[in-house]
Amino acid sequence: MRVDDFRLMFGKREFVPIMIGGMGVDISTAGLALEAARLGGIGHISDAMVNTITDRRFNTKFVKEKLKQFKFNVANLDKSLVKFDLGQLAEATRLHIGKTMEAKRGAGLIFVNIMEKLTMNAPKETLRVRMRAALDSGIDGITLAAGLHLGSFSLIEDHPRFRDAFLGVIVSSLRALQLFIRKNMRSDRLPDYVVVEGPLAGGHLGFGMDWAKYELSNIVTEVMAWLKNEKLDIPVIPAGGIFTGSDATGFLENGAGAVQVATRFTVAEECGLPADVKQEYFKASEDDIEVNQISPTGYPMRMIKSSPGIGDGIRPNCEAYGYLLDANGKCAYIASYNREVAAHPEARKVQVWDKTCLCTHMRNFDIWTCGQLTYRLKDTTNRLADGSYQVPSAEHIFKDYQFSTDQKVALPEA
Numbered sequence: 001m002r003v004d005d006f007r008l009m010f011g012k013r014e015f016v017p018i019m020i021g022g023m024g025v026d027i028s029t030a031g032l033a034l035e036a037a038r039l040g041g042i043g044h045i046s047d048a049m050v051n052t053i054t055d056r057r058f059n060t061k062f063v064k065e066k067l068k069q070f071k072f073n074v075a076n077l078d079k080s081l082v083k084f085d086l087g088q089l090a091e092a093t094r095l096h097i098g099k100t101m102e103a104k105r106g107a108g109l110i111f112v113n114i115m116e117k118l119t120m121n122a123p124k125e126t127l128r129v130r131m132r133a134a135l136d137s138g139i140d141g142i143t144l145a146a147g148l149h150l151g152s153f154s155l156i157e158d159h160p161r162f163r164d165a166f167l168g169v170i171v172s173s174l175r176a177l178q179l180f181i182r183k184n185m186r187s188d189r190l191p192d193y194v195v196v197e198g199p200l201a202g203g204h205l206g207f208g209m210d211w212a213k214y215e216l217s218n219i220v221t222e223v224m225a226w227l228k229n230e231k232l233d234i235p236v237i238p239a240g241g242i243f244t245g246s247d248a249t250g251f252l253e254n255g256a257g258a259v260q261v262a263t264r265f266t267v268a269e270e271c272g273l274p275a276d277v278k279q280e281y282f283k284a285s286e287d288d289i290e291v292n293q294i295s296p297t298g299y300p301m302r303m304i305k306s307s308p309g310i311g312d313g314i315r316p317n318c319e320a321y322g323y324l325l326d327a328n329g330k331c332a333y334i335a336s337y338n339r340e341v342a343a344h345p346e347a348r349k350v351q352v353w354d355k356t357c358l359c360t361h362m363r364n365f366d367i368w369t370c371g372q373l374t375y376r377l378k379d380t381t382n383r384l385a386d387g388s389y390q391v392p393s394a395e396h397i398f399k400d401y402q403f404s405t406d407q408k409v410a411l412p413e414a
Contacts, residue, residue, distance in 0.1 A: 003248050004402045008042075008235060008258040010166060010192060015108055016040040017258035018248070018401050019195075019237060020265050020394075022113020022143060023203070023369075024048025025362045026056065028262070030100040031270040035394040037108035039402075042258070044143065045100055046113045047093060047130055049323055051084075052363050054092040057099070062092050063320050070319040077338055079318045080329030084120050086129050093133035101138040109140040111166065116147025117204070117297045121325035128155040135159050141166030143195065146204055146299070148176060150183035157187045168193035170239070172206025172214075174222045181232075193235045194227075195260050196220050200241030202263055202371035204299040211291060211300065216240055217251075224255055243373045245404035261401060263371030264380060268394040275391070277365050280304060282389035286375040294356040296324050296332035304368040309361030313340055313350035321359035333357050382414050390414065 007014040020036045022028050022044035033043030047053075051062035070082050097112060104110055112134050120126040134142055135156065142165065144152050149169055156162050169191050171177045177194060198216025199207050207214060220238045227234055235257025242248050248259040265271055267278045284304050294310065295301040303310075316334045324331050333355040340350040361367040380397075382390040392412040400410045 001249050001253060002403055002405050003245050003252065003259075006249075006252040010235070015042060015258070016402060017252060017256075018042070018398060019111075019258050019260040020044055020398075021195075021239060021260045021262035022046045022111070022145065023262055023266070024113070024115070026053045026272040027266065028113070029270060029272040030057070030096075030103070032265060032268060032272075032394055033100065033110045034103055034105070035270055036398065037104050037110050038106035039395060039398050040106060040108045041398065042109045042111060042141075044111050044113045045097065046115075047096070047134065048113075048115060048118060049321065049359065049363060050096055050130070051089070051092045052321070054096045058095055060092070060095070062088055067320040074319050077334070078329065079316075079322065079325055079331070079334065080121070082121060082318050082322050082325065082329060084122065084126055084322070086125060089126060090129050090133040090136075093130055094137045097134050097137035097139050101140075109166065111141040111143050111168075112139050113143045113145050115145045116149050116152065117299070118146075118323045119326050120323055121327070121329050123327055124151070124155070127152065131156050132159055135161040135165055139165065141168065141192070144169045146170075146297070148179060150179060153184040153187040153189055157189070162187075162189065166192045168195060168237075170195040170197050170206075171223075172197050172199075173219060174226055176206065177223060178226070190232065191234060193237055193257065194223065195237045195239050196223050197260075198238065198240035200372035201239055202266075202302055202374075203369040204295060204297060204301050205291065207300065209291065209293070209300055220251065220256065221254075241371065241373055243376060244407050244409055245401045246407045248401055249405075263374055264377065264397050264401075265394060266370065266374070267377055267381075267389075267391060268397055269391050270394045274365055277368060278391060279388055280306070280368060281370060281374055282378050282381070284370070284374050284377070289370060289372060289374055294354065296355050296358055298332070302370060302372065304370055304374070307361075307366060307368040309356050309364075309366035311351045311353045312356070312361070312366070313337060313352040314357050314360060316357055317360050321363065323359050380409050380411065382411055
């Protein structure tokens, strides 16, 4: 059996059961998502730091305008005054998503990954704007990520597309799914799909630092058994550590609706990582990958140890970005940075090891988040004469998942 022998069913519509996961900031680009849709699967774009993404894509000035508005506050330790203009946030979202949907071809779908942990100094208000603007822009579906999203459906339940857009949630435990369904029941709306993300996934993890004691297959089995017992017909989509078509087929044979994959696409031509960073992913060994707690979100995060942003004590740039400011205008990195500045008053620049300025470093591609199996990427391509690795196309990777068997990985044509 191979992945192409299965189809993801949403009602009477069927899709190649391959979903490319959402990776921010603009790592899962519009181009990557468009390829997935063209090939009959499901692609994701991310709305993480959407003002920055829109500025890059369309030469808008959202970040510059926000910085200009709050420049007076740069030296202030209190960031509670730094707010996003909700109108501009909606405009940036509509531009990013709307232009992507206009370019869509093929029978597949494009979803947007929306993280609850992007609290933006007004968690509920900004999340409502982001979700509603995505629906306004014609997005096929929304994947709710990085948070429990216990009240997220209520923010869009009066939107005209609340019932016809695909809405799903990422969980890492049965308990999280049960909470989500129970809390959102008053909206009389079930999720259309559930992504079960295991401990080998990239970026933020839905586990503690004891992540290694969990197994994706066990969590998927538990979730599927509960859904069956509750007579809920919701496709389950495993994610995290699914590296080959054979890995994917194993889950599909056991009843999964599709699989979500991302790590192998980080080095695709269409991926947003700079060319030199893609080579770092290829070169990484298993020992080069770690799970740490430097994210201000409070979630453990997997990344390559040599990420330039680790330990880099840059001044917080909340006036331009500020996506992780909580409802009180606070961020764990600001506290760590101010502690080090106070401890080293003569230093021109400090080092901060316990937290990182995730906004700036993700924007600059200086935190190299990755899946646990990133060290295997070098085995999926050709080594070139200059010692670098050949960068495959998204189509090549997608079709290798779709058609490969026997744990084989097809190398791109040299």
